[in-house]
Amino acid sequence: MNAPADAKRRAQELRDTLSGHDYRYYVLDAPEIPDAEYDRIMRELVELEKQYPDLVTPDSPTQRVGGLPVQAFAEVHHSVPMLSLANAFDDQELTDFDRRVRERLDTDGEVEYAGEPKLDGLAISLRYEGGVLICGATRGDGTTGEDVTHNIRTIQSIPLRLPGTGFPKVLEVRGEIFMSRAGFEAMNEAARKRGEKTFVNPRNAAAGSLRQVDPKLAARRPLEFIAYGVGEVQGASSPDRHSETLGQLKQWGLRVSPEAKVVKGVDGSREYYEKIAAKREQLPYEIDGVVLKVDQVAQQRILGTVSKAPRWAIAFKFPAQEEMTVLENVEFRVGRTGALTPVARLKPVFVGGVTVSNATLHNMDEIERKDVRIGDSVIVRRAGDVIPEVVSVVLSKRPKRARRIKLPKRCPVCSSDVVRIENEAVARCVGGLFCPAQLKQSILHFASRRAMHIDGLGEKLVSQLVEADLVHTPADLFALDTETLAGLERMAEQSARNLVEAIEKSKQTTLARFVYALGIREVGEATAGNLAVFFGDIEALMDADEEVLQSVPDVGPIVATNIRSFFTEPHNRAVVEKLLEAGVVWPKQNAAVSAGTRLSGKMFVLTGALAAYTRDEAADRIRARGGRVSSSVSKKTDYLVAGESAGSKLAKAEKLGIEILDETAFKHLLAR
DNA sequence: TTGCCTCGAGATCA
DNA sequence: CTCGAGGCAA
Numbered sequence: 001m002n003a004p005a006d007a008k009r010r011a012q013e014l015r016d017t018l019s020g021h022d023y024r025y026y027v028l029d030a031p032e033i034p035d036a037e038y039d040r041i042m043r044e045l046v047e048l049e050k051q052y053p054d055l056v057t058p059d060s061p062t063q064r065v066g067g068l069p070v071q072a073f074a075e076v077h078h079s080v081p082m083l084s085l086a087n088a089f090d091d092q093e094l095t096d097f098d099r100r101v102r103e104r105l106d107t108d109g110e111v112e113y114a115g116e117p118k119l120d121g122l123a124i125s126l127r128y129e130g131g132v133l134i135c136g137a138t139r140g141d142g143t144t145g146e147d148v149t150h151n152i153r154t155i156q157s158i159p160l161r162l163p164g165t166g167f168p169k170v171l172e173v174r175g176e177i178f179m180s181r182a183g184f185e186a187m188n189e190a191a192r193k194r195g196e197k198t199f200v201n202p203r204n205a206a207a208g209s210l211r212q213v214d215p216k217l218a219a220r221r222p223l224e225f226i227a228y229g230v231g232e233v234q235g236a237s238s239p240d241r242h243s244e245t246l247g248q249l250k251q252w253g254l255r256v257s258p259e260a261k262v263v264k265g266v267d268g269s270r271e272y273y274e275k276i277a278a279k280r281e282q283l284p285y286e287i288d289g290v291v292l293k294v295d296q297v298a299q300q301r302i303l304g305t306v307s308k309a310p311r312w313a314i315a316f317k318f319p320a321q322e323e324m325t326v327l328e329n330v331e332f333r334v335g336r337t338g339a340l341t342p343v344a345r346l347k348p349v350f351v352g353g354v355t356v357s358n359a360t361l362h363n364m365d366e367i368e369r370k371d372v373r374i375g376d377s378v379i380v381r382r383a384g385d386v387i388p389e390v391v392s393v394v395l396s397k398r399p400k401r402a403r404r405i406k407l408p409k410r411c412p413v414c415s416s417d418v419v420r421i422e423n424e425a426v427a428r429c430v431g432g433l434f435c436p437a438q439l440k441q442s443i444l445h446f447a448s449r450r451a452m453h454i455d456g457l458g459e460k461l462v463s464q465l466v467e468a469d470l471v472h473t474p475a476d477l478f479a480l481d482t483e484t485l486a487g488l489e490r491m492a493e494q495s496a497r498n499l500v501e502a503i504e505k506s507k508q509t510t511l512a513r514f515v516y517a518l519g520i521r522e523v524g525e526a527t528a529g530n531l532a533v534f535f536g537d538i539e540a541l542m543d544a545d546e547e548v549l550q551s552v553p554d555v556g557p558i559v560a561t562n563i564r565s566f567f568t569e570p571h572n573r574a575v576v577e578k579l580l581e582a583g584v585v586w587p588k589q590n591a592a593v594s595a596g597t598r599l600s601g602k603m604f605v606l607t608g609a610l611a612a613y614t615r616d617e618a619a620d621r622i623r624a625r626g627g628r629v630s631s632s633v634s635k636k637t638d639y640l641v642a643g644e645s646a647g648s649k650l651a652k653a654e655k656l657g658i659e660i661l662d663e664t665a666f667k668h669l670l671a672r
Numbered sequence: 673t674t675g676c677c678t679c680g681a682g683a684t685c686a
Numbered sequence: 687c688t689c690g691a692g693g694c695a696a
Contacts, residue, residue, distance in 0.1 A: 073694095084696095120696090121696095122695060122696075123695090123696095138694080138695080139695080140694085140695090146694080199675090199676085200674090200675065200676095201675085202696090203675095203696075204674085204676060204695090204696095205676085206673075207675085207676065207677095207694080207695055207696080208676040208677060209676095209677095210695095211676070211677045211678080211694075211695090212678095213677085213678070338688090353674095354673080354675070355673050355674080355675095356673080356674085358673075358674095358679075359673085360673090382673085382674095384696060385673095385696040386673090386693085386696090387673055388673060388674090398691060449692085449693095455691085455692085456690090456691070456692095457681095457691090458691045458692080459690085459691085460689090460690060460691085461690080461691090489682095490681085490682060490683085490689070490690070491682090491683075492682060492683095494680085494681065494682085495681065495682075496681090497682085500682090610680050
C-alpha cells in the first residue's frame with residue numbers, strides 16, 4: 001500500500017525535526033527539546049513507517065539500527081590515503097619539528113599551526129554523496145580499510161544526511177570515533193549489573209564496537225564522532241587553511257572539536273599544549289595529546305609527505321604513563337634465528353589503559369645499563385601505541401636477595417651452547433633446527449600468511465607437532481596425514497581434514513613466497529621478491545655466489561653472505577629438495593630468457609668505479625642481458641653508468657641529456 | 673604488546 | 687561453553 005500524501009508530508013516533517021535535534025544536540029551541543037519529546041516524535045515516525053513501509057528512506061533516523069548483520073567486512077579503498085602522524089614526546093621534539101618546518105618553508109617568521117586535542121579513539125573515513133552518508137570505513141593500512149558502515153550508522157553524532165548547507169557533491173570526512181568517559185562508565189556499570197564482562201578502556205570498547213557483525217550491538221554502545229579533516233572532495237573549492245576546512249565541516253553539519261585553535265609558532269604551540277593538558281581531566285573524553293598542523297594549505301603542499309606521515313603535522317603526546325611494579329622473573333625466549341631475548345615477567349600493573357605483565361629487556365647490554373635485577377621494583381612506562389618498557393630501577397627498594405640476571409650458558413630449550421659474538425648485542429643458541437624453540441618459530445614462519453599461507457596452523461598446533469616428534473623440518477609438514485593428526489589435542493577428524501587440505505593447498509605458491517618462507521636471515525618479503533625476479537628459479541638462487549647475489553637490488557655483502565651460507569648448508573639444500581619432491585610448485589618465470597634479451601639494443605657506457613663489480617664484470621652483466629657496452633659517450637649511448645669519481649664522460653653525457661645511472665639504479669635495472 | 677571480535681570445532685553437561 | 691586461530695587497531 002502506498003502512503004497518502006499527507007502521511008508522506010508528516011513523515012518528512014518528523015524526520016527533519018529529529019535530524020535537526022540530532023544536529024543541535026550532538027553537533028552544536030545545544031539541545032532544544034527534552035529527551036521525552038524527542039522520543040515521542042521518534043515513536044510517531046516509527047508508527048508511521050510501520051504503517052506505510054514505502055515511506056522508509058535510508059537516511060531516516062529510524063534506520064540507524066535497521067541494518068542487517070554483515071557477512072564479512074568488505075574492503076574500502078581510500079582514494080586519498082589516511083596517513084598517520086609523527087609523534088613528539090617532549091619540548092625538544094616539538095622544537096625540532098617546528099625548525100624542520102621553517103627550514104623547508106625557508107621562513108624565519110612564526111608558522112601558524114592549527115591545534116586540536118588528539119582524541120584517543122580510532123580513525124574513520126565517512127563518505128557522503130549528495131549529502132547522504134554512503135560509507136564508513138576504518139583506516140586499515142592507510143590505503144585500504146574495512147567497510148563498517150552498518151555500525152557507523154548507529155552513531156548519533158554522525159548525520160545520515162548532512163543537515164548543513166553548501167556541502168559538496170562528494171565529501172569524505174576524516175575523524176575519530178571514540179567513547180566518552182561517562183558513556184564508557186555507564187555502559188560498564190550496566191554490563192556489571194547484568195553480570196556480563198566489562199571493557200578495560202574506552203578506546204578498546206570503541207574499536208571493538210565497530211567490529212561487531214550485528215549493528216544492534218554497536219547501537220547500544222555510546223559511540224561518538226568528531227571530524228578533523230577531509231579526504232576526497234568533489235564540487236567544492238578547497239580552502240586556503242586547515243582551520244577553514246574545520247569551519248566548513250561545521251557549516252555542513254558535522255561535529256568538530258570546540259577546542260580547536262590556531263596558534264603562532266613553537267611558543268604558541270607549547271602554550272596551547274599546556275592549556276589543553278591543564279584541561280585534560282575536565283574534558284568528557286580521553287585524549288593523549290594535541291595535534292598541530294601547519295594551517296596554510298599552500299605551506300602543507302610545500303612540505304609534502306614522507307612515507308606514511310605528512311611533514312606538516314605532528315602529534316604532541318602527553319608524557320607516557322608510568323607505574324611501579326615488581327620484576328618477578330626474567331625468562332630468555334629463543335627466536336627463529338636462535339636469538340635469546342630476555343623478557344621481564346612483571347607483577348601485573350595497570351598502566352596507560354592496559355594491564356602490563358610482560359616487557360622485553362632487549363638484550364644483555366640493556367640489562368646491564370639499567371642494572372635491573374630479579375626482585376627489583378621497576379618503573380614501567382606505556383604510551384598508547386608504544387610497546388611497554390622497563391624504564392628504570394627504584395634502587396631504594398632493592399631487596400637484599402635481589403638476583404643478578406645472567407645470560408644462560410646453554411639454551412634454556414635445547415641445552416645447546418649459547419654464543420655471543422664480540423661486539424654484538426644478541427646472544428644466540430647454536431642449536432639451529434635441532435632446537436625445538438627455533439624449529440617451532442621456523443615452522444610458524446613457514447606457514448604464515450605471507451609465506452606459504454597454511455591456514456589453521458597456529459602456535460599450539462605447531463608446539464604439539466614438534467613435541468610429538470612429528471615435524472623436524474618444514475618439509476615434514478607435507479607428510480602429515482589425517483590419522484596422525486587426529487591423535488593430537490583439540491584435533492578431531494574435521495580439524496585434521498581441514499589442516500591436511502590447507503597444507504595441500506599451500507603447495508601452489510610463488511617463488512617469492514617460497515624463498516621468504518625458508519626464513520633465511522635478513523631475507524624478508526621484499527628481498528625474497530627481488531631474488532625471485534632476479535633468478536627466476538630456485539636452482540639459480542641456490543648456486544649463486546655472493547658476487548652475483550650482490551647485483552640483486554638491496555642485497556649487500558651481509559645479506560649475500562647469509563643467503564650463501566644458508567644454501568651451503570647441506571641440510572638446508574636437502575629440505576628444499578624435499579619440499580620440491582613433496583609437490584611445492586610455482587608458476588615458472590623464465591626470468592633467464594627474458595633477462596637475456598631485456599636490454600637488447602641498449603648501449604651502455606661505464607665510467608668511474610663501482611663498489612660491487614669491476615668494469616669487466618659490470619660489462620658482462622650488461623651483455624648477459626642483451627645490452628652492448630661501448631667505451632665512449634655518443635648520441636647513440638642509452639645509459640651512462642656512473643660510479644665513484646666519474647669524470648669527463650659524465651659531463652659529456654649530461655650535456656647530451658643521456659640517462660645517468662648511479663650504482664643503485666644500475667643494479668635495479670639489471671634485476672628488473 | 674594488549675585487547676577486542678568472529679568463526680569453526682572440540683569438549684562438556686544435561 | 688570454551689579454545690585456538692586469525693585479523694585488526696593503536
